[in-house]
Amino acid sequence: MAKRRFPEGFLWGGATAANQVEGGWDEGGKGWSVSDCAKAHFDVNVLDYYAHNHITTADVEEAMAHPEDLVHYPKRRGSDFYHHYKEDIRLFGQMGFRVYRMSIAWSRIFPNGDDETPNEEGLAFYDAVFDECRKYGIEPLVTMSHYEPPLRLALTYGGWYSREAIGMFTRFVETICTRYKDKVKYWLTFNEVDSMIRHPYTTGGLIEDRFPGKNFEEVIFQAMHHQFVASALATKICHQIIPGSLVGCMLTKQTYYPFTCKPEDVLKAQQMMRSTYCYSDTQVFGEYPAYLLSHFKNNGIHIVKETGDDEIMKAYPVDFVSFSYYMSSCAAHSTEGLDFTEGNNMTALKNPYLLSSDWGWQIDPMGLRISMVDLYDRYRKPLFIVENGLGAKDVLQEDGTVDDQYRIDYFDAHFRAMLDAIEYDGVACLGYTSWGCIDVVSESTKQMSKRYGFIYVDCDDYGKGTYKRIPKKSFYWYQKVIETNGECLF
């Protein structure tokens, strides 16, 4: 019997985001972004996501008063891709990457967000990055916005709550689409558009204390509305400027299982799934789903729309559905006496059948297959898995190697599940990019020691180290997977 393989042309690769990988935060004319003020709290339990992600005006002011501090603000240094990109992309090429998912830092192109003209040095940097990718036959997949609204947008305008954000963003999109029209075909609008609910500051530039007397959930959904309109306009602009380009939405795929078959638990799981789907439903179908409108109505949430918003959202839906998948959780009507664990900026009900990562995220390869089937059946649009992986504490051994067999085991199980979904369940999937293919600063904890990469970056949580790049054991394993298009897994 012939061995199993992934479909011809399957796009294998890896993913990063500018705010976590680049560094060079004040070089090349880049302005401040919200991520440059995201502080590492070394004294707080890393599992306390609220403490790590709740940011006040005072926090931002403190950050701005210390531009020299790269220890407490690790996203300012990232993995120093800004200076190492040639070496990093060469290593991606060596692994055989066919795609590299990355993001463009908005504040590198428009340092304040509201500038009249773009920063040429920033544009030239991404030209160089894309050219380097081309050298190795790597297709860039570019996220237009990944946790880096310009800080001025947050401080002067109220972040994405302001309608003006749409105009600033579309100017940015027009600029990058025009500049890179011959270099980039695949685009994503907003990374994990739903994450505004979990971390409104990094996703939407929303600082709660700047909205006194307002229902903050309403503020978040208003900002979300502006992102939905901006996303539709970005899709329109991209299609107009780059014929044949493909634009996707990007969702945090949360998959919930009913804790028992009690109808109350099943209903709870359904509700939790809807609280995830409401975002991709809006971006794929081009209108708010009825259940989200009911939520607004029942909770007194009033979204201000302008004439034409509904038509714009309807006219420019996304071409494909991309998502991150790390874990699954359970849902129960009553959680009394049940165990909880941590998750992707959330607390999750523990599933007794699953193991968890060192950070508590429940590892569930079959959940990836279930998620792919759910999404494909719902939308009938091609999928793209743009984040998945295991955050782990890797050890650089004395002989200079990193033996991350646990990561290989994690990927092996997820890749099999992914192929099952494609081959047995008929899911169309364009490709797969593992998260943090080279070690990057963690989004939730700002740690460097929460590593996802095939490539180790010699740097600790405080930024100390040589920043040397060292291929891990998984590097050679992934190289083989790509070379054989998955055949070596079987």
Ligand code: BGP
């Ligand atoms: C996703 C984000 C990424 C990334 C990843 C892993 O939600 O899109 O930016 O960081 O999660 O999360 P963490 O870095 O917290 O481990």
